[in-house]
Amino acid sequence: MPELPEVETIRKDLEGAIVGAIITDIWTDTPKMLSPSFKSVKAESVGKKIVAVKRRAKVLMIDLEGGKCLLIHLKLSGRILLRKPLTKEDIYTHIKIILKLKDGSPLEFRFCDLRKFGYVKLANDEELKKVREGLGPEPLDDLTLEYFQKTLAKSGKPVKTLLMDQEKFSGIGNIYANEAFFAAKVLPMRPAKSLSAEESEKLFNGVSKVIKEGLDNRGTTAKDDFYLDAFGRAGNNESNLKVYQKNGTDCLVCKGKIQRVNLGGRGTFFCPNCQH
Structure with missing residues (x-):
């Protein structure tokens, strides 16, 4: 399972690559990996700009304009891979978030997961607060x-x-x-x-x-x-x-x-x- 160093590395990669991009589409062959539903995640995300990529513990938090957030947990075997369109398919890809970067070029955010335990969850401020409150302090930050x-x-x-x-x-x-x-x-x-x-x-x-x-x-x-x-x-x-x-x-x-x-x-x- 990716732990704090792995998820923070991914967060930094994403921060440098996709902040400012606009989500133009979302695809999945495994709707159960998105909550509260694939339909609601897509409806609330498509057309929105990514304004920040944050992290708490092993959870990635992609902030969207308008106040909503996509919580992403990789669980045991998840990967996030940034690929240009038409690049060879990555094994175990079950979610694609299609992005338009600030320069207008397209990019695919691929969520790959062998076991399909990972998830993308749409959250508002109150739900995000609950997630943060349910996690203990973390090393090199607020753990004393x-x-x-x-x-x-x-x-x-x-x-x-x-x-x-x-x-x-x-x-x-x-x-x-x-x-x-x-x-x-x-x-x-x-x-x-x-x-x-x-x-x-x-x-x-x-x-x-x-x-x-x-x-x-x-x-x-x-x-x-x-x-x-x-x-x-x-x-x-x-x-x-x-x-x-x-x-x-x-x-x-x-x-x-x-x-x-x-x-x-x-x-x-x-x-x-x-x-x-």
């Missing part, structure tokens, strides 16, 4: 050490499960959670409240570190990942991964073997020697 430590101290859940709860901490997914725990030398299956103040601070710093690396490297395209940026390019952060999908390989620090367990239904990777 004080909030981080207090939230961990109140929970008996496995700390990795808590860290990936988007209502508590937004934007952190499986890739960066695994890497943050390795950076902090903390086992991800420990009860959150068992972490000392020193350990929780190290984890807070570890989250910030790996998220920043992901942003600097335009995201992570791992071996089981569908992530590409808006121009179809892979991310450059895979070389920074220390444990994610490395089970059975040697730890880069102690040369012990990286292990994998399932935690909360997600693959969890760690070094049993380095992490405690």
